[in-house]
Amino acid sequence: MPRRSSNEHVDATRGVYVISVAAELTGLHPQTLRIYERRGLVEPRRTGGGSRRYSEADLAKLRRIVELTEEGLNLEGVRRVIELEEEVARLRNELEAERRRARERERELHRHYRRDLVPLSQAVTVWQPSYQRRRSDR
Secondary structure (H helix, E strand, C coil): CCCCCCCCCCCCCCCCECHHHHHHHHCCCHHHHHHHHHCCCCCCEECCCCCEEECHHHHHHHHHHHHHHHCCCCHHHHHHHHHHHHHHHHHHHHHHHHHHHHHHHHHHHHHHHHHHCCCHHHHCCCCCCHHHHHHHHC
16 A cells, blocks of 8 residues: 555555556456456556556455456456446445435425524414403403
């Protein structure tokens, strides 16, 4: 992992590992990484000179590919599973964002209602039917 100070945030998508280091960290051969790239399973960043740079996110994806192939999936199956997992993650994020917006709208609605409420002590009047008032007026 890249070294960082406690207050420095490292972007998980920033390409920092050369192919040999990425291969060693994932237990794969560099040629396997090139194959996965040709098949569209990973897309490492490129330097100005064209060298591959793998990020933490790329390494996590490569580890997931290893898991899936060890379970018996071929590379097309792996690609499809990863595609579906990414779609599920995207939809979960959208759902959570929508839930946050709904909770905020609900809070705003409640704030609005609170402004419109009249305290009970000011709102209570005793109602007497007119025939009772006539008797008490006598």
